[in-house]
Amino acid sequence: WFKPNASPNLSCRYFTASHETLIWARKDKEAKHIFNYDLMKNGNWPEDQLKKPGLQMRSVWAMGTPKTVEKKFGKHPTQKPEDLLKRIVLASTNKGDLILDPFTGSSTTGIAAYLLGRHFIGVDTEPKYLDVSIKRFEELDRNLKNKFNFGASIPAYVTEWTDKFFHQSAYDKPINFPNKNIISFLSRFRKKTPIQLYRGINKYNVENNLITSWTYEKDVAIRYIENGGKLVKNIFNPQSILLDTTILNIEQKRQLGYDYKMDDKEVLILEI
Template sequence: MQKVYEKEDITLFQGDCIEILNKATPESIDMIFADPPYMLSNGGITCQAGKVVSVNKGKWDKSKGFDEDFEFHQNWINACKRVLKPNGTIWISGTYHSIYACGFALQKAGFKILNDICWFKPNASPNMSCRYFTASHETLLWAKLDNGTKHTFNYEMMKNGDWSEDFIKKPEKQMRSVWAIGTPKPYEKEFGKHPTQKPLELLRRIILASTNKGDLILDPFTGSSTTGIMALELGRKFIGIDLEKEYLDLSIKRFEQVFSKKEKQWQ
């Protein structure tokens, strides 16, 4: 375990999230957002920006077979359970390659699933094989410990907030479980791009829905730290963990840019 960055309320660690979380303070985290490996790097191809590219992301994204993959999901979810406050919640993002295993592992660990959110991507990549439907959504699971405690859900903000980017959300109507949010905008990839980078708008909604100012958020697979960037902008504390130095370096550049902008605003 190595702490690679610490500034104000932002901390980044490099290492195995299971090992790090098993040494962390129990019941200390208000909310977890996890985007675990999809186990999708199988030698296939896809289309990005009009170019045919490989779907391979790295060794960390390769499947080791159903049983070993499921054991991995159980282990990191149990490690997250250990550090989550009794009234905290966890979000998990994934495609059909991984999300069902994560959902089963959550329930085996004693979590109650509150919602499954369909994140619809209006600008999703096309299907190159033309042998099945184009994958244009990811599933988000939102869960809490099944212990009778009351979790944070900022209902009024979800109902009456400014969600103008989402053509599905109607003003002054309840937030539904299908969200139309595009993939990351070019400026979000200014310093480089993580292969499964999430859009800032997605994390804005998740953080505003399920946390309050000053809360501590954890991302055990932080990648380029979109979760942390939005946590910082919204006045939350953040801990991010990742195995790959390349993505942590990218995270640090993004954080330094935000801190620099904040400093200029106060000058």
């Protein structure tokens, strides 16, 4: 990890320490490991000054040190930036995986895991840093429930459904049952109050490969819940199925500004 904005060497007697080494390892030669190659190669990484679009991810990452907002509840002497941990999590885990950080500190690893739909266990011997961790998680939880906002307002919409939703006719009226599955949509692409979802009959359209209809986006999210985290085609309107090459691949979905978090009955579509 190369730090372009590393702190200067005040003694002027040594080279300025401007990098840290990441250890990428597995327990033994037979152990399987995860490497999300396509996402690393084709993902959008604007925070990295060295990563070129469409080229393989290299072993030197240029990212700044933690932002001020990431340290608002207290400083940790070796705190890492969220951008760095997000990339590590995305590269080496899948959604639903369990991540252990035995030296969690202020839990930047946990914040990244939480945002990206992974489970997390953090361990630390310093109560003061665990207190910082708790405050960070509490604030993040509030932000996700109200608005996902780190400087810009993002419209949010919450709809409640039950299993009965999945058995309604395609031509039924809008469905509004007591809550079981909550789908919360937070998206920079939404500029107005979304329409109420009809069962598969409202048309959608695609502009620049971005979904512009709430109906189809909700349908995709619900299918995502039903199928254990795998995106599938819209089965209600076979004549209007989007191609897998446009929106139904989760890595491509992320590149368009979305990500998914699955937690039992909840799916959040977040701007990450």
